[in-house]
Amino acid sequence: MRSTTVFFNTLILGVFVAIYTPSTAQIAIGAKIHRGFIFSHTPYISGLVQSHFNIYELTFSKMPNGKKYWHNQYPMAYWGVSFINSNLGYPKVLGNVYGVLPHFNFPILHCKKYLLKFQLGTGIGYFTKIFSRTSNYKNLAIGSHVSINMRGMFESKFIITPHWQVVSSVGINHFSNAALKTPNYGLNVLSAMIGVNYTFNKSKDTNNFIHKNTTADALSNKWYTTAIVSAARKQNSPPGGKNYYVAALQLSVCKQITHKYRLGAGLEYNYNRALQREVNAADFTSLSRIMVGVHNEFLIHRLSIVSVTGVNLYSKAKSDGFIMNRLGLRYYFKNKLIANVSLKTYLGQADFFDVGVGYTF
Numbered sequence: 294m295r296s297t298t299v300f301f302n303t304l305i306l307g308v309f310v311a312i313y314t315p316s317t318a319q320i321a322i323g324a325k326i327h328r329g330f331i332f333s334h335t336p337y338i339s340g341l342v343q344s345h346f347n348i349y350e351l352t353f354s355k356m357p358n359g360k361k362y363w364h365n366q367y368p369m370a371y372w373g374v375s376f377i378n379s380n381l382g383y384p385k386v387l388g389n390v391y392g393v394l395p396h397f398n399f400p401i402l403h404c405k406k407y408l409l410k411f412q413l414g415t416g417i418g419y420f421t422k423i424f425s426r427t428s429n430y431k432n433l434a435i436g437s438h439v440s441i442n443m444r445g446m447f448e449s450k451f452i453i454t455p456h457w458q459v460v461s462s463v464g465i466n467h468f469s470n471a472a473l474k475t476p477n478y479g480l481n482v483l484s485a486m487i488g489v490n491y492t493f494n495k496s497k498d499t500n501n502f503i504h505k506n507t508t509a510d511a512l513s514n515k516w517y518t519t520a521i522v523s524a525a526r527k528q529n530s531p532p533g534g535k536n537y538y539v540a541a542l543q544l545s546v547c548k549q550i551t552h553k554y555r556l557g558a559g560l561e562y563n564y565n566r567a568l569q570r571e572v573n574a575a576d577f578t579s580l581s582r583i584m585v586g587v588h589n590e591f592l593i594h595r596l597s598i599v600s601v602t603g604v605n606l607y608s609k610a611k612s613d614g615f616i617m618n619r620l621g622l623r624y625y626f627k628n629k630l631i632a633n634v635s636l637k638t639y640l641g642q643a644d645f646f647d648v649g650v651g652y653t654f
Contacts, residue, residue, distance in 0.1 A: 321371075321492040323352040323460065329484025331381065332465075334641060338434045338478050346382035348466075348484055350375050354398070367553070367593070369408060371398040374416075377442075377466075381480070386431050388422030390468065392442045397593060401447075408450040413598065415622065418442040418468050424476050424532060436532060437474040441636065441646065443467045443620070450490070458490040471636055471646030472527040475534060479643065515549045517557075521633050523649025527567050537567035539645050541637075545588050555590040561603070565645075572609045583607040584617055595625045599635065613639035629653050 327348035333339045354373030377392040396414025403409070418440045424432045446464025453459060462485070469479035525539040540563070547557025563582040569575045586603020601619035621635025631651035637644045 319356040319492060319494045321352075321354045321356075321373075321458075321490045323350075323354070323488055323490040325350040325352065325460065325486050325488025327379075327484035327486040329379075329466075329482050332481040332483050334481055335478055337476075338480070340431055341381075341383055341386060341434055341480075343383040346379055348377055348379040348482070348486075350377045350486070350488070352376075352488075352490075354490075367399055369400045369403045369410075371410070372396070373398070375414070377418075379482075381482070384422075386422065386429060387435070387480075388420055390418050390420050392416060392418040394442055394444060396444065398448065406452045408452075410448050410450070412444065412446040412448050412462070412464070414442075414444040414446075416442045420468075426532065433476040434478045434480050435468065435470070436476045436528075437470045440468045440470045440479075443469075443636075446486075448486075456492050458492065460486070460488050460490055462486040469636075469643050471525075471643045473646065475528050475530050475532045477643060517547050517549065517555065518654040519543070519545045519547070519559075519631065519651055520654075521631060521649050521651030523633060523635075523647035525645035525647035527645045529567050529570060537565070539567065539647065540564045541647055541649070543651075547588055547590060553592045555588070555592065555597075557588045557590075558586065559588050559601070560585055561601075568610045571612060574609075579609050581607070582610070586617070586619070590623075597623045597625070599623055613642070613644065616640060617644070623651075625653065 327350065328345060329348055330345045331338070331342045333342050352373055352375045354371045356369070356371050373396060375392075375394045375396060377394065378389065380389050381387040394414045394416035396412050398410040398412045401409045401411055420435050420438055420440065422429055422432065423438055424430070424436045444464060444466050446462045448460055448462035451459045464484065466482040466484070467479065468482070470477050521543040523541045523543070525541070526536055527539060528534055528536050542562045543559060545557055545559030547555040549555050561584040563584075564577070565580055565582060568580050572579045574580075583606045584603045585606055586601045589600045591598045599619065599621045603617050604615055605617065616639065618638050619635050621633060624632045626632070629652055631653060633649045633651055634647070636646050
C-alpha cells in the first residue's frame with residue numbers, strides 16, 4: 294500500500310512538472326511493466342532464482358529542442374529518469390528493490406511512426422533486505438541496502454497519436470555495490486517490457502534539428518591526452534571484513550573519430566591494499582597493478598560514456614583473472630578539468646567503484 298501511494302504521488306508530481314514546463318520543451322511521462330527473471334551468473338546465487346516477476350516503472354523524459362549544435366549529435370534522442378519497484382521473485386530473502394535511474398536514449402532507427410533506440414542508464418537502487426549471518430544468510434548477492442543500478446535496453450516506440458505512444462523493450466538491469474560491502478555477487482535481471490507514454494507536446498519533426506555542425510566537425514581527427522587520479526574503498530570477504538582503500542591513475546591517448554566518438558589506448562596503475570591477504574605481502578610492489586587497455590568514448594556534449602577493455606601487464610594477485618573492464622561517466626569542464634566516476638570489473642565481478650578528477654591536454 295505504501296509503495297502504491299508513493300507511485301501515484303510521484304505520478305501527480307510529474308504531471309504538474311509537465312504542465313508548468315514551457316511549451317517549447319517536449320516532455321513525456323510513461324507507465325511500464327516488465328516481466329523478468331534473475332540470470333544466475335554464478336553458482337553462489339542460484340538459490341535466489343525462484344520465479345519470474347514483475348518490475349513496475351514510471352518514467353519522465355525530455356527530448357532536446359534542437360537549438361544547440363550538440364543536439365544534432367543524436368537527433369530524436371531522449372534523456373530522462375525512471376523510478377522502478379520489484380520484489381525480484383523472492384521477497385522473503387531479497388525483499389523489495391526501489392530504484393532511481395537517470396538514462397539517455399540513443400536513436401538507432403526512426404521513421405514517421407516508429408522509433409528504435411538503445412537506453413543506457415546508471416542510478417541507485419535500495420534493497421529492503423540484505424545479507425545477515427543470522428537472519429538472511431541466503432542472500433549472497435546484496436550486502437548493503439544501497440547499490441548501483443545499471444541498465445542497457447533496446448526499446449521500440451510506436452506513435453499512435455501525436456500525444457500517445459506504445460513502447461516495448463528487452464534489456465538487462467544490473468545491481469551491485471561495487472564491493473563496498475560484502476557479500477556482493479550482484480544481480481543481473483533480464484526482462485521484457487510493455488508500456489505507454491503520453492507526450493504533453495506534439496512530436497517534433499527531425500527537421501527542427503540543426504544539420505550543419507561545423508563546430509563539432511572541426512573536432513574530428515584531433516588527439517586528446519587525458520590523466521585521471523581517483524580513489525575507492527572496498528571490503529574483502531568474509532562479510533564484515535576489513536575495509537581497504539584503493540588509489541588509481543589512468544593515462545590515455547585518444548583520437549576523435551567523429552564529433553561523438555573517440556577511440557584510443559591507455560595505461561592504468563592501481564595501488565590496492567585489499568590485495569595484501571591474497572599475495573601475503575604488504576609492500577608497495579606486491580599491492581600494485583599495471584594494466585593496458587583499449588578506450589571507447591561516446592560523447593554527449595560535455596558528458597561522455599567511457600568503456601575500457603584491457604589486460605593486466607603486472608599483478609601478483611591472480612584470483613580476479615587476466616581481463617579487466619571499466620565503464621564510467623566523465624564530465625568535461627571548460628577549463629579542461631574532468632570529473633570522473635567509474636566501475637572496474639574482472640569478467641563481470643566488481644573490483645571497485647572509484648571517484649576522481651583529471652585533466653585533458
